Amino acid sequence: MRPVPVHNRHLVSIQRPHLWALSLLAIIFAVALIVNAAYKYGQNVAGYSESLSSERISVLQKKIDELTQQNEDLQRLNTKLGRDNEIELGAGHEVSKELSK
Secondary structure, three states: OOOOOOOOOOOOOOOOHHHHHHHHHHHHHHHHHHHHHHHHHHHHHHOOOHHHHHHHHHHHHHHHHHHHHHHHHHHHHHHHHHHHHHHHHHHHHHHHHHHHO
16 A cells, blocks of 8 residues: 655655665765775875885885895905915915925
């Protein structure tokens, strides 16, 4: 049994349902935008900004490259000094053998 509408000035009826649907979609979209903005703001406040992270990563990668190059240079120098030390020790042993004779 459907209620029969009474024709008076207090009757509210939906004449255009597509406008209600569009209004509902607009409200949902606005809420989604607000939630997304709040999420991005929270990430920024917490320090999880993607642009800042990529800058930090590039700076750290550059520092890693510099330290790797410095480490390789120091390894080469260490090898050279180790060889020179072995040569000097060998020469010292030869001199001490000659002097002990």
